[in-house]
Amino acid sequence: MSDVAIGQRRQPFALRFPSVMIFLAILALFTVGVTILSEGFGIGVISTSFIKTLGKTLCLCLVALAMDLVWGYCGILSLGHMAFFGLGGYAIGMWLMYARTEIIVLESLAAAELPPTPEEVSNGIATQIFGVVGSSEFPPIWAFAHSLPLQFAAVVIVPGLLALVFGWLAFRSRVTGVYLSILTQAMTLALSLHLFQNDSGLRGNNGLSGLQNLPGLDDVPQATVSLWFFWASALALGLGYVLCAWIVSGKFGSVIRAIRDDEARVRFLGYPVEAFKLVIFTLTAVIAGIAGALYYPQAGIINPAEIAPIASIYLAVWVAIGGRGRLYGAVIGAAFVSLVSTWFTGGQAPDINLGFYTISWVDWWTVLLGLSFVCVTLYAPKGIGGLIDLITDRKSPNRHGASLGPDQGSLREQEAEK
């Protein structure tokens, strides 16, 4: 391994892993293409609602990348990354709500006969935001909501800190495999149950809404705003992809793959396994948080149902269908499944009339999706990404000596030999 690795390291990163360049090129082309076809800046073939869907899909691809890094490369099947995604959304949502409401309140108080006191402004904002859940006071967690930089920081810090603490607790007590999955699922459930309570201070089941209206930019049409977010999402996905590719291509990447394949052996070799896992777990949580912060202003609303355990399971399924252990697989999986899902549940898919029974896709799509996981797991463990191998006619990785970068994919040995 070492010879090849050293030989490769002399080449520039981009050349060693052409898939990164290909991916970035496709992403750039896609972004430019969508912009040209959009309503906001182009000829208006693609509707604003579809731009939003595409922008959201890019964010989902980003969180799928994070999931692939933590599961496909490091072997931690986390069922908690959508919780981090949601936390990022909540963090940015708090500022969006606060700032938009502040403008409204200041405007309405400006008409009053006495200049408003700070208490009046604060009460006014609180009443507007929390009136819907029958409260008129700011909970302590809103202390930084007035400041965009602080909430931006929260997008990174809150999911990162939660992942750090949770990961530290879990990894140090050597909770691994399915136990860890169940534990992360429990964390997600606890978090969503907590947020479901009105007392959580984040408006309970209602969550934060109206996030698509950017404060102070009421005059900018949504057609434009949606494109801004689309660009930002594309940029974040591009950067995220490069970052992930860089991580998995180096020595760090080799170690985390080794942890996935045989944790005990890596520990005996003297690597601090827990530290490596913790870094990956936290880093991916941060990426998920950023993806969430971009996603929810496009969705317009965030509420606890978004971080229910099932969302995280779906995330794992996207990565599995796309092909885990290869970064573009995660992106393909997330984009493919979420877009197909939108198409089927949107009622556009034609119903199939069997004569005695009409298959309506709205009813049967979930069944099809469920069964397709089973088939993918059983018959195509490489997922859709495996098709790329067929096209390029490349063999599955030869684990003995070959590079294990993002291009070659990285499956468990016994799977690859099948």
Next chain:
Amino acid sequence: MLRFVATFLACLTLALPISAQQADAPIQQLLQSQSDLIIESSRRTIGPAIDALANSGMPEAQVVLDKWQTREMWVNKETGLFVYAEEVDRDTLRIFDFADGSEIAEVPDDGFDQLKPNSGIRGLIGTALVQFQLSDPNPDTRQRALDAIERGAEESHLAALRASLPKEPDALILARKQRLERLLTIAYGATDAERIEAIQSFGGDLGVDVRAALNPLLAVRVEAAEALPADADIGRVLEPGSAALSRDDAYALLVAANLAKPRISVEEQRNALIANIADGQVAGIQVATLNSQEARDMAYAALAEQGTVTAVATEAEVDQRLSNHVFFERYVGAPPEVVFAAQAALNAIENKVAINQMFDLSLDALSLASIYFLAAIGLAITFGVMGVINMAHGEFIMMGAYTGYVVQLFIPDYTLSILVAIPLAFAVTFGAGVAMERLVIRWLYHRPLETLLATFGISIALQQIAKNIFGTQARPLTAPGWLDGSLVINDIVSISYIRIAIFVLALLFLALFLFVMNRTRLGLEVRAVTQNPRMAASMGINPDKIKMLTFGFGSGIAGIAGVAIGLYAKVTSEMGSDYIVQSFMTVVVGGVGNIWGTLLGATMVGFLQKGIEWFNPSNTLAAQTYMILFIILFIQFRPKGIIALKGRAAEA
């Protein structure tokens, strides 16, 4: 009267009147005089009408009240005359005359309005009927009278009740009457001594009715004075700012008693300032500077100095006033001696109440634990013994419940249908489990994480299929009549029979599991295969078959659990997902691979959840959140669960 007959003849096509109604009978005339009130049918205004009937002294009045209470009184839309009636069929009434109880005719119901006294009015009627019913020959009627007294006691009931005591033949009813007599004495007894005696007779009684009789005696009014009066009826002394009396409330009390100057709300202050704006200034202060509370306070004080507004109390004055007064409770519910007796009796009761509440909570926790155990026991087999993560476990529970529902569609007898449903649910889910094991899981034994995903796929597919077949609406699964109601130990401790049945079922399953695993050849082979499949295979055991059967067994038990859970809660396509995470946690917390661990895990989870609910009774959701957090932490410190397998078994 002829006119009425003619009206009837004209409008009735169904039957001819047998006899005419006596419109001038005294009872009918009495009813007519109260007609407006009776038809308006509101508890606020109905009192005089009921009193008029009850005090009329007419024997028919009892019939009227009785029929009215049971919604059998109707009024003729045309004539306004009241009758009572029974419904012959949907559109036809057989009407009777109140005057002599004679049948008048069978008529279509279009010409009549049914009087529907609401529950409040029915209660008042019941109260009025008590005097007639206490000595009624029919024991059911007497019981009804006692019910009415319990729901709405009146002072007059005491005498009536006492009068009826010597004539009571039925021992049970007599005991109930005596108890009620003592309760009424507490409230309405003529002398204090009599009341105290009645109070003391209830030493340690747990009945809600006793506390309901005693608590009103302890009613207090908070008062303030410069010095504590020496009256006998003074209760606690309250400190302003304490939990019992907030600082604001205490001061409001002083203001109300004209002992202090009023304070002013921020809102009122703002309005006062606005009202006094002149040339962009308030009392010489620029309006634009009034953008903080301090500035507004100053402006207001300046206004007060000018005399334009009344001065208000400052914080210092408030403190000073509060410290100059004592605040205390004065008993207003009863004379002091009675209050102290009631207090003593309540104190004695309260300790017992607390103990019994603990006991009741434990029963609830036990019941919840048995439900969790029931939901998790199938998983204890598939996950615990075989190490297979089956996310579709919840859907097997759902399949069992729907099997029960379908059986009830075909077998209307609830007892029989449950007896059929249980084995059938086992058979259905056993089959589903075996099919799933053969088709999917056996290919994934060496890839546990993939099993999780594949079974999750099956889970959402099964859920959606159930939705497509049975719809999204919850389906009824009704328990047989003998499981209705609850076992009442006293007014505090009770548990429904259905929960007891689930508890028993959980115990049965535990026994079944232990029997199968420890006493049968299948169990032996299962243990052999889980510990070392190759060695087991070389001994002539077919590991494939054993794994298939074990998985089927675990799934089948989930099916039966589904029937039980459906009986106690609901049958929906999503019921499985309510239990899946909790079930996994129960197994993991208890310790994988050990049924006693699962039992302990379920017990711990059940008791923990109820315990947290007890601390925070207004928010059940928080209890669930904290429970999960606790479990997460618990697993950090005991990753292998309460009962950790040691040695080779742990490696399997």
Next chain:
Amino acid sequence: MSMKFLSTTAAAALLVSTLPAFAQDVSCPIKVGVLHSLSGTMAISETTLKDTMEMLVDIQNEKGGLLGCQLEAVVVDPASDWPLFAEKARELLTVQNVDVIFGSWTSVSRKSALPVLEELNGLMFYPVQYEGEESSKNVFYTGAAPNQQAIPATDYFLEELGVEKFALLGTDYVYPRTTNNILEAYLKDKGIAEEDIFVNYTPFGHSDWSKIVADVVALGADGKKVGVISTINGDANIGFYKELAAAGISADDIPVVAFSVGEEELSGLDTTNLVGHLAAWNYFQSADTPANEEWVAAWKARMGDDRVTNDPMEAHYIGFNMWVNAATAAGTTDVDAVRNAMYGQEFPNLTGGTAVMLPNHHLTKPVLIGEIQADGQFDIISQTDPVPGDAWTDFLPESAVLKSDWKDLGCGMYNTATSTCVQIKSNY
């Protein structure tokens, strides 16, 4: 918006203000968007409303359609996923170009769609009883506001049943929270002490009710009559009522009035042990009027004999017919014209009397209180005169000063104390 449409506007740049509206008017068929979840947790309630809308559209088409056009129902499935409500609303308004939307059940789904409706100036009819505290220019609320359901039911408890101690049990989400807040303030107004109000919130789908029921029974220990006001939602009711029945709590001892339990919910239950407990709605299937008989018969003929009708269905029935009449009166389906024609629209209720659309986008409706019967239907025991819906409750201090009047004031959140419009758009 199609390309063709865009080029039309570009060509007629000077006439932008009138042309698009006109172009929209003549386009047949007239599209009616239906935004109800057909999958996910809310499908249980909302699918019925989708069927109702399809039936109403068919009935209208049989009558000859609207403005010489046939109506077409455009059904989308937001799948009980709240963000999807916003997405689908945008799709309906911009891609499908619907003229009106009938949709949403939960408040959160409405609040999700609201910004889109306000941005694109759409028109939505919302058919479910809700917590109030909202009045959007682009939404007509045909369900009950709190003063049309919760307050009258509480009055009934206070005055008719003589309840002195209240247990407010609810599912933990916005409707029960806000309703209970309003009720708490209202009860305190009526002289009920704070310690005589017990509030409890449970999660969606809660099934373990024994302790809560025991707590409610224990409330009777101080000798006051206890009543339960239930805002428990959906499936959780089944476990709750089963536990009530098992505990043998009779409606005469501890009456329960529910705001979210209708005919549909009771069909999942054996109601023999629940006879006498109450529900408050603006409509019950058992209402004895010719219009209702016809409606129930039409529904059963279309959907099957075992199907029941319920209150939100009547809300859609009234809302749809009012919209048809308003569009006819305006001679167009243009949103602003229809909106102005809506104020003062009258249409007969299925329960008798007439519903009137108020300038605050709410209806006047009678309040009905029904007792549960053994057959799963309700026996109507009290029916008030029509009550005008109040967008902002009078019982919370912050809301008492607010009023909504889109007709004259052109504001949904008007502060009467300062005589200013707080905001034109809504709180989301």
